[in-house]
Amino acid sequence: xDQITLDRWNQKEGPKTLRVSEVSxxxxxxxxxxxxxxxxxxxxxxxxxxxxxxxLYFSLSEQVNGKESVISCMIWKGAARYxxxxxxxxxxxLAYGSISHYEPGGRYSFQITxxxxxxxxxxxxxxxxxxxxxALKGWFNPERKRVPPRYPTRIGVVTSATGAVxxxxxxxxxxxxxxxxxxxxxxxxxxxxxxxxxxxxxxVQEMVDVxxxxxxxxxxxxxxxxxxxxxxxxxxxxxxxxxAAIGHEVDVTLADLAADLRASTPSHAAxxxxxxxxxxxxxxxxxxxxxxxxxxxxxxxAQEEINYIRDHLSAHRxxxxxRIRREALADIAERLEREAYAVRExxxxxxxxxxxxxxxxxxxxxxxxxxSERRVYLSELSTRFVGAAQVxxxxxxxxxxxLSGILKARGPEAILKAGYCMVxxxxxxxxxxxxxxxxxxxxxxxxxxxxxxxxxxxxxxEKI
Amino acid sequence: MKKYEELIGExxxxxxxxxxxxxxxxxxxxxxxxGIILVRQCEDRLxxxxxxxxxxxxxx
Numbered sequence: 001x002d003q004i005t006l007d008r009w010n011q012k013e014g015p016k017t018l019r020v021s022e023v024s025x026x027x028x029x030x031x032x033x034x035x036x037x038x039x040x041x042x043x044x045x046x047x048x049x050x051x052x053x054x055x056l057y058f059s060l061s062e063q064v065n066g067k068e069s070v071i072s073c074m075i076w077k078g079a080a081r082y083x084x085x086x087x088x089x090x091x092x093x094l095a096y097g098s099i100s101h102y103e104p105g106g107r108y109s110f111q112i113t114x115x116x117x118x119x120x121x122x123x124x125x126x127x128x129x130x131x132x133x134x135a136l137k138g139w140f141n142p143e144r145k146r147v148p149p150r151y152p153t154r155i156g157v158v159t160s161a162t163g164a165v166x167x168x169x170x171x172x173x174x175x176x177x178x179x180x181x182x183x184x185x186x187x188x189x190x191x192x193x194x195x196x197x198x199x200x201x202x203x204v205q206e207m208v209d210v211x212x213x214x215x216x217x218x219x220x221x222x223x224x225x226x227x228x229x230x231x232x233x234x235x236x237x238x239x240x241x242x243x244a245a246i247g248h249e250v251d252v253t254l255a256d257l258a259a260d261l262r263a264s265t266p267s268h269a270a271x272x273x274x275x276x277x278x279x280x281x282x283x284x285x286x287x288x289x290x291x292x293x294x295x296x297x298x299x300x301x302a303q304e305e306i307n308y309i310r311d312h313l314s315a316h317r318x319x320x321x322x323r324i325r326r327e328a329l330a331d332i333a334e335r336l337e338r339e340a341y342a343v344r345e346x347x348x349x350x351x352x353x354x355x356x357x358x359x360x361x362x363x364x365x366x367x368x369x370x371x372s373e374r375r376v377y378l379s380e381l382s383t384r385f386v387g388a389a390q391v392x393x394x395x396x397x398x399x400x401x402x403l404s405g406i407l408k409a410r411g412p413e414a415i416l417k418a419g420y421c422m423v424x425x426x427x428x429x430x431x432x433x434x435x436x437x438x439x440x441x442x443x444x445x446x447x448x449x450x451x452x453x454x455x456x457x458x459x460x461x462e463k464i
Numbered sequence: 465m466k467k468y469e470e471l472i473g474e475x476x477x478x479x480x481x482x483x484x485x486x487x488x489x490x491x492x493x494x495x496x497x498x499g500i501i502l503v504r505q506c507e508d509r510l511x512x513x514x515x516x517x518x519x520x521x522x523x524x
Contacts (some may be wrong), residue, residue, distance in 0.1 A: 150469065166517075170517060174514075174515035178512040178515060180516040183518075189515055204520060280510055281510060284507060290482075291478070291479055291482055291496050292496070294482040297488070
């Protein structure tokens with residue numbers, strides 16, 4: 001194109017003076033070439049200014065091999081209204097518009113009608129994939145979360161050395177609790193911010209009890225470093241609890257998710273780090289009160305104890321106690337005596353009873369008594385016997401004389417006298433010849449005497 | 465020098481012992497004296513207004 005332009009100039013003969021307006025028009029014509037119309041340009045915003053009129057002025061820049069290229073840009077108020085984000089310095093954007101030459105100012109600018117953060121979609125996708133990987137590694141697990149120490153002595157802060165963050169943290173902490181803050185400065189923005197932040201974390205982590213990783217509010221792009229795996233890993237590997245305070249409450253970076261605690265602002269992080277001096281004072285007062293109350297209560301109890309003991313130790317009480325004991329003793333002695341007497345009484349009456357019973361069984365008495373009774377009974381019997389015997393004798397005699405008469409008339413004497421004999425043997429009367437054995441000696445009774453005989457033979461009247 | 469956390473821990477233990485009904489009066493008096501010293505130490509520590517800031521160099 002340059003070549004064509006030069007050729008055109010070469011066609012003119014001799015030096016020709018052109019009017020400013022002519023050149024200006026030429027420039028306009030050249031710049032408003034269709035190649036520069038309705039194009040997309042990507043670049044980083046710098047020198048951003050919002051004019052009071054509502055028009056936006058800034059530059060789009062790019063560095064290639066250390067050489068910077070800049071294009072002036074503007075967005076008219078009407079187009080600015082439709083931007084769905086607030087442009088700011090340092091932001092990478094993709095802008096659509098046309099190059100336009102402003103002849104009265106001798107300046108050209110890129111007039112933008114549409115603009116959006118560049119790479120936003122790609123970055124969001126990248127963050128999503130990182131997030132998935134980290135979740136699989138368990139970096140966001142709730143059970144990983146540690147509780148920061150209640151009373152830290154050294155607090156590490158990873159943030160920009162110059163920003164408001166360290167200032168805010170310092171203010172809050174100095175108001176609340178005396179601790180040492182160890183600032184590990186880091187570049188929190190820019191292409192290599194993530195490496196710098198990770199390094200700052202590892203540098204300070206061994207020296208402190210708790211670590212705040214902080215950054216003030218910023219765009220999605222600004223906070224991008226805090227999504228980077230090397231920052232998140234440094235937080236996960238940090239041996240002390242990490243409190244993240246990155247951007248505003250609405251911005252949630254992966255570092256926020258991996259931190260042990262998340263704070264909405266750096267001041268909030270500082271508050272979470274240290275206890276409040278005032279409430280500590282109150283707690284101390286409370287403990288002091290509790291101790292004092294406990295001691296006074298215990299003293300009162302001891303005093304009461306002493307009073308009680310003193311009351312119980314008084315002479316009057318002692319004497320009364322002795323008297324009561326003595327009475328009790330006398331009572332016991334009396335009861336014992338009474339009991340002993342009763343026992344003795346019971347034993348002796350039992351003894352008497354036994355003695356009586358024994359006396360009752362005494363054979364001498366028994367015999368003596370029985371003997372007289374028997375003697376009486378005997379003499380009575382004897383009398384009765386003699387009487388009865390005499391009566392009986394008389395009756396027997398009478399009977400005998402009568403029987404003797406009968407006997408004389410009917411008795412064996414008469415029979416024997418009639419010639420019958422009675423044979424006796426072995427003490428008895430022989431009534432049958434079967435009772436006799438041959439050779440037996442028998443006595444034969446006659447009415448006036450007896451004769452001994454020997455049986456020679458026995459004859460039976462009938463055959464037996 | 466003991467950490468504030470240690471001082472508070474000791475103080476809590478003393479309060480706990482004092483509230484234990486098995487503690488004798490003598491022990492309690494001793495505990496109270498120790499407790500008051502600890503409270504004062506804690507208060508002194510809290511009253512230190514100085515917050516020290518150490519800035520690490522970029523490369524150690």
